[in-house]
Amino acid sequence: MSFRIASSPHQHNQKTTSQLMLWVVIAALPAIAVQSYLFGYGVLVQLLLAIVTAWASEALVLMLRDKTILPRLKDHSALVTAVLLAVSIPAYAPWWLVVIGTAFAIIMVKQLYGGLGFNLFNPAMAAYVLLLIAFPVQMTQWLPPAALQQHALGPLDAVCAVFNQASCQGLSLEQLRQGVDGMTMATPLDTARTDLMMGLTLPESYQKPLFQGGVGVGWFWLNLAWLAGGLLLLQQRVIQWRIPVSVLGSLALCSLIAWSVNPDTNFSPLFQLFSGATMLAAFFIATDPVSASTTARGRIYYGVLIGVLVFVIRSFGGYPDAFAFAVLLANMAVPLIDYYTRPRTYGHKVVKGR
Amino acid sequence: MMTTALAVLGVLALLFGAILGYAAIRFRVESDPLIEQIDDILPQTQCGQCGYPGCRPYAEAIANGDDINKCPPGGEATVRKLADLMGVEPKPLHEEAQNAVKKVAFIREDECIGCTKCIQACPVDAIVGATRQMHTVIVDECTGCDLCVEPCPVDCIDMIPLIETAERWKWDLQAIPVRMVEAD
Amino acid sequence: MQSLLEQVAAGLLWRFPGGVHPPTRKAELSKKPIASLPLPDKLYIPLRQHIGVAGHCLVHKGDHVMKGQPLTLADNSMSVPVHAPTSGLILAVTEHTSPHPSALPEPCIVLEPDGLDEWREREPMHYPRCSTEQLLERIQQSGIAGMGGAGFPTHLKSAVQQHVELLIINGVECEPYISADDALMQEQADTIVQGIEILCHILEPKAVLIAIEDDKPAAISAMQNACDGRQPWYVRPVPTKYPSGGEKQLIQLLTGREVPAGRRPIDIGMMMFNVGTSFAVAQAVLHDIPLLSRIVTVAGDTLQHPQNVLAPIGTPVSDLLHFCGFQPERPQRVIMGGPMMGFTLPDLSVPIIKTTNCILAPTQQELPAAGEEMDCIRCTACAEACPASLLPQQLLWFSKAKDTEKLDEYNLFDCIECGACAYVCPSEIPLVQYYRVAKAEIREQQREALKAEQAKARFEARQARLEAEKLERQRRNEQLAAERAAKQSASAPDAVAAALARVKSQQQQTPGDLEAIKAERERKKQQARERQAEKTEAPADSVSATDPRQAAITAALARAKAKKQAAATSDSERVQSQQTEPGQTATESVETAAANEASDPRKAAIAAALARAKAKKQAAASASDNGQTEQEQAKPAHTGAAQAAAEPAQTAAASEASDPRKAAIAAAIARAKAKKQTEARPAPEKAGPEEAKSDQTDPASAPDEHIAPTEQPSDPRKAAIAAAVARAKARKRKETELK
């Protein structure tokens, strides 16, 4: 008989990294379904491309770094990165966009920093920002929600569009982007801001078919789906409440104040919360454990920081959505936040170094 | 416009310079002389393996620019600390001396003829005994420097590895011998 | 603002941060009655079972002991005795695998029960009439040490000067499986309460709080009944959460206070005892039953009858497991302690000790072995589980980097090693193991630093002393020189001059000493290496030469010859002039020996030994200095050895054979010589060293054998001179050889 020597504890709650990551993907499914329903099957194509690229580049780097490949692929962290990036990219963006983005996320942002757990920045968001800066045109080619599309697209069209930038019938992406009213469509956030620039007040802008009761058509449902996924993650204890609550809370509060000051030029809290990538970012991106703050109090500050930054960039910045920038900026502040929010250890009076 | 900007910058630079300078004087840390600091890092085994008759002379030598990698008892850790202190690159230790097992001297007492030679050799007075009496090593004081082994005329001093006790155990689970037992 | 006592009386509970909820798996166990283990065949009783120092062993192999008889003597406050759990025979006092994570062997008494279970005399106490000192003495002599796990001697804990406000009795038992205290409370609540009363008598607390986790309703009601309305005693159910049984956590939970870092609970007016401890106290005081046995939870799915067992201290784990129907799988994990903080055993002969509360033999499905360790994803699940509000992921990082300062800054030493962090870590990182290693490392460093400091102090003190001695010597020498100068006209200027020259040369030597020693050490190492290389060859023709006895005979002959030669040239001046040569410590000693009362054979022996050693060293030097062939090497070694053999033989002969001490010295030298001879041989056969050893075992007879063939030289002085001459010759021969 032989004995097994192990260190205590000899018991584990049996929740592993790979399970947590898998839960994130599962929770993203409803939103992915909504997104592909509303914005076309291109999303699924992008998803597929991103996942394949992520796995391939992860395996490549692990091989070069002489690490075991399979166990690390199985932690599903690359999968999560791929999913998050794919859903942030316009559904019919050219295929190389997502490939470049995912490869950058995995190789440069994650593995070059030392692999899972060592990256300073959220890989998906860093890649998103890279793409946004390098390929601004392609990155803003959002199609109108399906309800407003002039030309309906089938699954096959999606593949054609992603690889050829035209549907199988030969309609170019520009044509596809035209809404029912014949106008080229942008996201509601974009549209609203452009309108603001053009001197329209927001209530006037909301008259457009893109908006419905003060929030963007389709985008509202998409955000709801993300919210549902987020609640599932909370319920499964994959994420903790602090970051999403503080992100959404601070964003709502800021916009409420601004909106009550001047509803004509400021987005309403409802619009802020349910347009763009708000829910996606609050529940799925800001909560990325690796690049978020690691103390309980720090996570609240971190979330608030993101919320405020989003509000500021959306209100005053020139980019269509603000979450990627906000998250990256907050990532940079994490070491500082962590340092100043160390919890008080049992039996100690105050934390040293403060 | 330009000139004001330059002027402002200049004033600011001066101001910060003054503040920094003041802070440097005001908050200066009184530090030990270098030799003391080096000596504090050395393991004080006093074994002479560095080529100097003791740790302090070696500390002086380092302060005067000798290599920092000559102390085998200190091992890599000491080299690293010395490199930190001296602001130089850590060098690998001279071969052989890579992290040997800790040892202490042990006198086989029934063979000792009481010649006191070992006492004279011991740099830290860790051996007790008197002329023509049996000698013994105070284990807790022995630095394991090896210097007493050579002078002993009857060769009754051994360097034995320090016995590992539960208190000193370093939680090396791999090293636990698993005894195979037949299942019954 | 209510006072703490009022709040406690009002039934207020606080909470501590973190904690986890592993499945408790206690329900079935705690319903079964406590089983009694039949006496095992052998008991292994470790001398030390508590924190502190072991007492002195009082028994020897073959002694018969009575039940309850102390086996060790607790002669200082840091130790408590161990007792014979039953009557029987002491089989041995030896090293045995210890019930410690390291499984290092520790001294153990092996007791074979005689089955009679005969008690020693017992003297129960009537505690209300006893002084605190008497009670503490009884507690110490009964071997009681904290039974919750740490094993801190109870008498030490109780002997406090500070005022105790709150006495907390810990019946929480938060680790999964363990239900030993639960069972004890159910079956022995009255005795526990008596124990608490005794503790109250000693400590005089303002209130007593008995904390029990709320998943033990039977124990709670049993204790409530036993307390029987005593005031102000409170039986307080606490929510089930791990690790609420930790001393610090329980205090926080019950009172909302924290024990300041580096302090003890008594510093905030609290004192905590385990229910097992108070039971043991009652037994010791009321019935004079020392701590002989304890309740152990034996659990796990590989057992047919998991249950709580009353087992004598020293019972091997295997007996317990087999009693419960052990059916091991392979590889089996056997854990001593609970699943969260216990440690695995490398074999099953490990005994139960006073602090053992659980033996766990789980199946692989039940408690799966940890999976592969992955990278930390900074998910902070660990930080949220940590009851001490540490940041385990940071500690992990710093532990890996061995960053001692940061570890300290992040309060590594406040980690109670509860394992909650590793329990929740999704990357299955054995965090606690990292912390333990880091802690051990830091402790070791602290010890080293302390030692270095002491060594430095000692070194400096020694330097100062040597300096002072040197000055003193110089002064004396000058004085002597002056005196002698006054007597200059006397007839023997030679010797004085020689002595002075010697002294001088010695003084000159000192700075070079270290160099010399270093060179010598190098040479020795070289020699050892060569020897090792040669060993592998081992030619067979040296059998006769390696026989120390034969060598002794040849040596004796050589000596005889040398003596004759010496007699012929018996010129003491020549010897002296040789002695003035620097660097020849051995020579000097010989001179001293000769010049002093030469009638002392002991000195002669020493001189001889020195001379021999020197010869050996020369041989070694010649061996390593130039790459001679083996045969050539053999020659000087042979010569040296032969002479060495000759000298002690002589000395031994000269000495009164009836003087055992002298004989012993002679024997020691002869033995050393024999050993060296065999070593010096370029190719020693196995038989060589063995014979040398057999020689060693019989020191008295050794000299006789050497003496036998030799004549009886009556003058030891002559012998010494002869030795010196022989040595000088040997050296010269070697020198010529070298040239």
Ligand code: SF4
């Ligand atoms: S080698 Fe020996 S004497 Fe030299 S510094 Fe190191 S410990 Fe001291």
Ligand code: SF4
């Ligand atoms: S040197 Fe050897 S023989 Fe001399 S006193 Fe020391 S141990 Fe004894």
Ligand code: SF4
């Ligand atoms: S629980 Fe494990 S993976 Fe998560 S932060 Fe702590 S150590 Fe890292």
Ligand code: SF4
């Ligand atoms: S083992 Fe230490 S770090 Fe981990 S949870 Fe327990 S107290 Fe905290």
